[in-house]
Amino acid sequence: MQEIAAVRKRLPGGRFSSTLEGKEEDVRVLTIEQTRLEVSKKIESNKKSQFGQFFTPSKIAMFMASLFPDAYGNCRLLDAGAGIGSLSDAFLERWQLGGFHFHRVELDAFEIDDSLKIYLQNTLHRHQNRPEFSAVIRVEDFIHAATEAIAGSFFASVMPQYTHAILNPPYKKINSDSAHRLALRTVGIETVNLYSAFVALAVAQAAPGGQIVAIIPRSFCNGPYYRPFRDFILERAAIRHIHLFESRNKAFQDDEVLQENIIIRLERGGKPGPVTITTSTDDSFTDLVSHEHSFDRIVFPDDSERFIHVPTSLEKSAIELSPAVRYTLAHLGIKVSTGPVVDFRLKEHLRDMPEEGAVPLVYPGHLGITGVVWPVPGLKKPNAILRNDVTEKWLYPNGFYCVVRRFSSKEEKRRVVASVVDPSAFGNHTVLGFENHINLFHENKRGLPALLARGLAMYLNTTAVDDSFRRFNGHTQVNATDLMLMKYPSREALIDLGKWVQQHSEITQDMIDEQFRKLIA
Known part of the structure; x- marks a missing residue:
């Protein structure tokens, strides 16, 4: 487990710098990663296509958890599309190791695939020894649950305003006349893919100052189809951090996913300001490079389409x-x-x-x-x-x-x-x-x-x-x-x-x- 310990030392800001100590911790992390690989192999390709979900490797989950700023008080955590719980586990582990100073953490874990519930329960059970932690596993459709809650439907389940959200949302196109698309329109969200719908709903459900960290395809950064989604998040949140994997196929290499992915951190209600851009070749993060850029280099002030740029060096391009x-x-x-x-x-x-x-x-x-x-x-x-x-x-x-x-x-x-x-x-x-x-x-x-x-x-x-x-x-x-x-x-x-x-x-x-x-x- 020296490799995972080394990854932690390299994470931004030193916020997650402790090394793994003890065999119990080694076995815990290995078990989650082994479970991810085994469950992923068992799931038939047509079922993966149906749900559009690919499980998060442990190293990426740990990195994503490290991107949240330290926080105090009570945490209401959202993990939508929780899978086997890798992201929640990484977040809770950081809390356990002193990376957060929460008095209490309450988790809502949404996972529509009932066959994954037992794995998710096993993952979260490891943290049940803390009386300050509670979790609810919701085996239901996150889009319908969130849109009904936001719209104030009489029969809707109560959803809180979340202080934190950590997401690896499903990747699948939404037909223009589908039930999901119609539900999203009732709360002012117009988008073409499940992943952007999940992020938009997480932003909508976030408390003021709430932090959202998500690993998503980079395709939303440009093009006309994602313009309404870009407008939605930029009007309600500030971009604080973007991580770019320079190798297109390494983020989910076990599932042979070739879509280029980024990790993004948003702050609900935040004012636009400096954005940290980090890059690494792959999920080992061995060559992590970090730069800070002004917001007008991320979204150009005169760009009516609001394309999101990801500069990988401090130097401005010759075109700029x-x-x-x-x-x-x-x-x-x-x-x-x-x-x-x-x-x-x-x-x-x-x-x-x-x-x-x-x-x-x-x-x-x-x-x-x-x-x-x-x-x-x-x-x-x-x-x-x-x-x-x-x-x-x-x-x-x-x-x-x-x-x-x-x-x-x-x-x-x-x-x-x-x-x-x-x-x-x-x-x-x-x-x-x-x-x-x-x-x-x-x-x-x-x-x-x-x-x-x-x-x-x-x-x-x-x-x-x-x-x-x-x-x-x-x-x-x-x-x-x-x-x-x-x-x-x-x-x-x-x-x-x-x-x-x-x-x-x-x-x-x-x-x-x-x-x-x-x-x-």
């Missing part, structure tokens, strides 16, 4: 610093759209290879570093789409476009990968189809001037843009909204970059970045 990069696409007279051809909806109109009456259909597989290659035999995707009354409205005039793939693989070094669509690649065809996994820059559904398209693609392929983009985008998807809200050089500067590109037959990443540095110098 440069007065030359301050224009919006609206200023430039450019629009960005998602490719309108959704192939499975137009399946009967697709063709593997060009034929009479068909026009080019551009997929990500046609995009290369030097431009577009079309057609591509053996692509496993159609190369063409019939032009007719059904498809006409989805087609664009042939021309120069700057395009960005909507998805990058998790192994790729770059998140933003831009290419130029050159009309000469398509022979005499006058219109093109762009598949839904492509974002394209255009001027009112028409192509861009050639030099502007080339300069825009070069700018998007700079390391500076990729670094800036990663500060708010935590997954492999690049949405058109993300690209629309970015800042760009002037139209004239982009055309100059296009001229430079045209003068070189081969261009390296170093050359692109050096030319960009000259632009912003």
Whole structure:
């Protein structure tokens, strides 16, 4: 158990610095971790999918418990989606070791899966020898219980205002017409996933000054679907701490979860202030790095979408610093759209290879570093789409476009990968189809001037843009909204970059970045 002891010594602020002493403590922690692994293996994959829950490894649970500031008085603790009780156990252990100074702790542990109740009971039983501790296990749906309590339903069970909440909420999409979505709307919460619903309800149920620590996917930080959720939490709570795992698949590696996760601490009713950002490669926390940032570097004051940025160094990005990069696409007279051809909806109109009456259909597989290659035999995707009354409205005039793939693989070094669509690649065809996994820059559904398209693609392929983009985008998807809200050089500067590109037959990443540095110098 020396490894776990070492983890504790490294946790922020020294708040959880005691080492594990004694065999009884070693066995207790090992038992919880062994139970997690064994129970996780027993649960069928379809049941995991049904509940959207993955159990928290003990090291992560301990780290999450360490993020709460020390506190006195009485604690009302919420663990929603408690599983086998790993998070509650870590919180209570910190209290037992003197990391909190509570007179009393009362826990509400929600877990909808009745088969986990016995494991949760066994975990909490270890703390029942303290007369100052009491726990209620609620085998019920947290969303329905919380929304009914907040709405003041006559038949609702009483729920207190919680001073503390520690959460590993389920990860599962919520359909727009589902019972969960309708229940959330009754209390002013509009969101698309169970994890954000749990966090929003925990914030809503928190007492003034209440502390919420949750491990959740990073996907809420940007994009239009989570805008209402960002508004909800930012209007009711202050972000105090964000921890980022630099390796995408290490937080829940036993369950092979590839979603990028962060740990966030919120303070109910707190005023925006400095935010601590910590990073580690994985859940060993051996290379923990900590920095403090002003809130205006986390949520930019002029950002109407309220994207949440996670800077990983104290230095501002080149994009933030440069007065030359301050224009919006609206200023430039450019629009960005998602490719309108959704192939499975137009399946009967697709063709593997060009034929009479068909026009080019551009997929990500046609995009290369030097431009577009079309057609591509053996692509496993159609190369063409019939032009007719059904498809006409989805087609664009042939021309120069700057395009960005909507998805990058998790192994790729770059998140933003831009290419130029050159009309000469398509022979005499006058219109093109762009598949839904492509974002394209255009001027009112028409192509861009050639030099502007080339300069825009070069700018998007700079390391500076990729670094800036990663500060708010935590997954492999690049949405058109993300690209629309970015800042760009002037139209004239982009055309100059296009001229430079045209003068070189081969261009390296170093050359692109050096030319960009000259632009912003």
